[in-house]
Amino acid sequence: RGSINLLPFSAIRRNMMRDNTFSKKVFIKTVSDNLKNKYRKTIDDATQQELYQAVSEAVKDVIMDEWIATQRVMDKDDPKVVYYMSMEFLMGRALGNNLINLSAYKEVKEALNEIGVDINAIEDQEPDPALGNGGLGRLAACFMDSLATLGYPAYGCGIRYRYGMFKQQISDGFQIEVPDNWLKDGYPFELRRPEYCYEVKFGGYVQESTDENGELHFEQKDYQSVLAVPYDMPIVGYDNNVVNSLMIWDAEPKNGFSLESFDQGDYDKAVEQENLARNLVEVLYPNDNHVKGKELRLKQQYFFVSASIQRALARFKKHHSDLKDLPNKAVFQMNDTHPTVAVAELMRILVDEEHLSWDDAWDITTRCVAYTNHTIMAEALEKWPIEIFQRLLPRVYQIVDEINRRFVMQINERYPGNEDKVRKMAILYDGQVKMANMAIVAGYSVNGVAKLHTEILKNQELHDFYEMFPEKFNNKTNGITQRRFLAHANPLLADWATKKVGAGWITDLTMLSKLKAYADSPVAQQEFAEIKRANKVRLAKYIKEHNGIDVNPDSIFDVQVKRLHEYKRQLMNILHVMYLYNKIKENPSMDFYPRTFIFGAKAAAGYRNAKKTIKLINSVADVINNDASIDGKLKVVFIEDYKVSNAEIIFAAADVSEQISTASKEASGTGNMKFMLNGALTIGTMDGANVEMFDEVGADNMFIFGMSSDEVISHENRHDYNPVDVYNNDAELRKVVNQLVDGTYSPNDHELFRELYNSLLNPQQGQVADRYFILADFRSYANAQQKINDYYKNKSAWRKSALLNIAHVGKFSSDRTIQEYVDDIWHLDRITVNMAGV
Ligand code: GPV
The missing domain is CATH 3.40.50.2000 (Glycogen Phosphorylase B;)
Structure with a gap:
């Protein structure tokens, strides 16, 4: 049964399940057999890509047995099936996730370690299948x-798109779209x-x-x-x-x-x-x-x-x-x-x-x-x-x-x-x-x-x-899977949670509610802080390697990662950064906790304002990051090519999660949940699933600001919002908006950001001025940000809130979502697949 070179790993797997021992030797033998048969190479002269392929083949062999067994059950029992039809499946990398779900990640990691191979480097060889x-x-x-x-x-x-989502390169601060030939080395899964x-x-x-x-x-x-x-x-x-x-x-x-x-x-x-x-x-x-x-x-x-x-x-x-x-x-x-x-x-x-x-x-x-x-x-x-x-x-x-x-x-x-x-x-x-x-x-x-x-x-x-x-x-x-976004993305926090409340959370996220008991514990808070810091160091290393920027892991990591869209209001975020910069310049000794504003976003190739917003973020970053006079208090980083694989690193390292869409526009959001799962505090509007996160975690542990969806909708219906009034009545905001067109961030071309300025104040034909109420919400956003600044200084309070976020995230598992789809819409029965005797 099966080809000779692939047989041993199945044996390992069965062995592992029987007596819980994992033969590293047999695993390495499987990998080296795969290298030999696929590439005529040994472990020592194989490239990282070849190693990735050989490891994946070994893992695939285990999967194949279960896949065959599952399909056999489906054939025999003829259960009702859901066909989830979607133009997009943004799968992210498979190797690490498959190992997690086979509960073999740690063993394989150790086995590879023994032959001097770093599992992270192997995982990094896999292209992100970005079919979404x-x-x-x-x-x-x-x-x-x-x-x-x-x-x-x-x-x-x-x-099966030949080219999924484009790779984003940033050149001179502008987004460039590069085709991503994800199939070029062959996809093992x-x-x-x-x-x-x-x-x-x-x-x-x-x-x-x-x-x-x-x-x-x-x-x-x-x-x-x-x-x-x-x-x-x-x-x-x-x-x-x-x-x-x-x-x-x-x-x-x-x-x-x-x-x-x-x-x-x-x-x-x-x-x-x-x-x-x-x-x-x-x-x-x-x-x-x-x-x-x-x-x-x-x-x-x-x-x-x-x-x-x-x-x-x-x-x-x-x-x-x-x-x-x-x-x-x-x-x-x-x-x-x-x-x-x-x-x-x-x-x-x-x-x-x-x-x-x-x-x-x-x-x-x-x-x-x-x-x-x-x-x-x-x-x-x-x-x-x-x-x-x-x-x-x-x-x-x-x-x-x-x-x-x-x-x-x-x-x-x-x-x-x-x-x-x-x-x-x-x-x-x-x-x-x-x-x-x-x-x-x-x-x-x-x-x-x-x-x-x-x-x-x-x-x-x-x-x-x-x-x-x-x-x-x-x-x-909506919900998210904790297998990828905690177990795989944040192994330190995952292990810590397991130590505190057991491993049940992996398939029942509500188990994390037991962490409430630790929220006030100084020891638990300290442990959490150390994990968060380690994850910030990991992200800082990624940023250094990919962007060449030094960031301070002891600053607040304030993160907005998601597609670039006007309704998601990355523009409001960067305007606020400009505002903070002005304030620090005016008053260098003001009370200000060092903050790193991190952005990651792809803009649709033909979306002008979105692309200009990327350029603006990078231009602001250029000015601020190179201004020695502010003592590194403020940093701005635009992470190139935001995608599922680096998202996992980013969520784990975040202190603050930016969920700042105009109320009523973000249907749900799911990034918000991934941040919460990793112990970030949310600054957000009462929009999408933020509303339900608020219900779960409470006002003390989340920073809510801005107009309600009812207010937004009624302004839209009455056409009675005039951003010029806001502009006229707020000098600090006015200064920031003017800086879009006075060369502060574009000394060589004062007109570079004119379109963004116009989108706020001078609607062009067929447009509505400040359609997404950025100026309307700005002051309340800035106030909420000020609260974050003050709250973070109270280390114990902040950590307690972070732990309470994790403890209240249970509802936002996609396991819960799927169970509801099954109960109310699909009416499916579970199947069981028994591997005994295989
Ligand atoms: I329609 N969404 C998306 O990513 N692309 C689309 O073309 C459309 C919707 C998003 C919504 O914007 C999010 O609020 C939501 O969380 C997500 O779909 C999943 O429901």
Whole structure:
């Protein structure tokens, strides 16, 4: 069984489980066999990359056994499965996480140590599979981890982009996007599954015909097609032998490209098909909370959705002949509107290929699909021009048209003569296909991602739908996996927590509430402080190596890491830094605890204000970090290429977590939870999940400021906010805003930051001045920051608050979130996988 070089590690694993001893010798032998067979090398002459590959192969072998066993159970028991459909899976590195979840990390680390190999250096060889933009993609990855850990049968369905999120370089303070060829050395944790490939068709026209029984048939003709080929990645559950699959689809040309076999017309078509396949999965669109209606993007969506549904139905049919049973065996969770063409594709297959009646197909579909909304930002709502949609997906469009026709009848029945309702709720309107509307009409569940967000959906953005279908709406507050963001990211704190309260927190984060008992203990506070300091030293080293900047680990590490977006208000943060700098310059002896402001953020490639904000942060950093007169009290660092792997280092080292979005705009946020888990104190608005963090941890342990979502929304509705008034009435703030255009931070080009200045005070055509209420919230933000300054000096109080943050983080595990999805939406049963006798 298995190839010879890979066999021993399975033996180690089984051995380890039997008598808890881990044979380092056998492990090293496995790695060196892998090096020999893969590269003709020995441990001594292998490169770090080769070592990474050899170690990963050894780990994969253990995973394979469990993966096979899990799939066997799924085949035998035929449980209901969730298909989590998402354009993005921001997985982060797999090796370390897999070792954590196999509960083999420490043993492997020690074994490698004995041959002089540093496991961190090996882990650093792995590219971050960055098949996602930010929160939405990372949430999908956390969900996969929790599903496997809780033992729920699940497939992630997505796209195997050749190029995921770009690598960010900073040159002269500006962001440069560099393609990230993450597959160039081969990715050890993926498995090509050509036996599960499917055809996906685009374009052409629909031919109608009537058969001998008088039944209408619809056939897509003269189309182009590609072959969707899945790659499966193992998703290892924590210490439970469960390994689920992430299936990400690659596109290949359908016919091998061959010159002879085509006449002229076919030749062109063959070239087109070849190009289609090549372009389709080439790159992830690097936009977060913003869509641009590009045709290729719709192609990507239909491509992976169609392939995933085909594979799901093929799995179903292995056990069942009656499609009416589908809702008992499969649920498709649509991660935002991106995969919502699934509604029409499932209908198409049921009606055209399975020959069900419309009503039966609709009944099945509407019991199989559910929709999660992740934003209220209008620019993130997907609306496809009918022209594009119809040309690309002619048959699917007909189906959308019919869904719409029937739904509009329903609206008219309920609200006779109310054209306004039709205008707002119809799926097809104004020449557009409104994907969210289709998802809500077809989905049996519509959920928001934090309490506040769901309330805003119900009462504002989706109010009309809520009125019509109140039973569909529900909330699922986001969560994060503690396996990656504590066990792996912060081993010192993880071990300490385990010593204090046991290891139960790894699969039940609420166990950390037992830490409350230690919050007042001087010893525990001191231990925590030492761990935090060690993590700050680790981050300082990273910053020195990657940015060349020296930071002081005894300063307050104040961190804002997340995508760069105006609503997230990195601009407010840096304006406040400029404000502090002014104050320190004016009064060098003022009471000020040394602070390091750390930023990390990628801006969408075409997002001008976001990119200028990055330049501003770097320009401010240049001035402040090089001003000897302030005695190193203030430092600003922009960490290049923020991504999951360095995020783990950053969260562990943070003292202050910046969660400062304009209230109502951040649907949930998940970074906020990762900071809390690692004992940072939050400065934040009452937005997204901050609200629930506040409920858990209390006013004494969090710094809340700014307008409420109700205030923001009412200003938006009344159009009565004027930032110029704020500017006129606050001299210190006025000075800071003026510094955007007086050359303080851009001596060679005073106009460099004019756009940012204008975004606050001089709206250009079609814009709203200070759309995100930065000036409105500035003073209360500065006051909250002042409180942080004062509070930090009280070491014991600060540490107590940090410990209480950790102790109250339990709710924010994605294990809790997933259990709620299972209970309220998916209704899955757990599987158990027994490895005894394998
Ligand atoms: I829509 N989100 C994202 O990362 N990208 C998107 O395109 C959209 C939403 C985020 C929200 O902004 C966060 O508030 C939220 O925590 C996250 O999705 C996960 O729900």
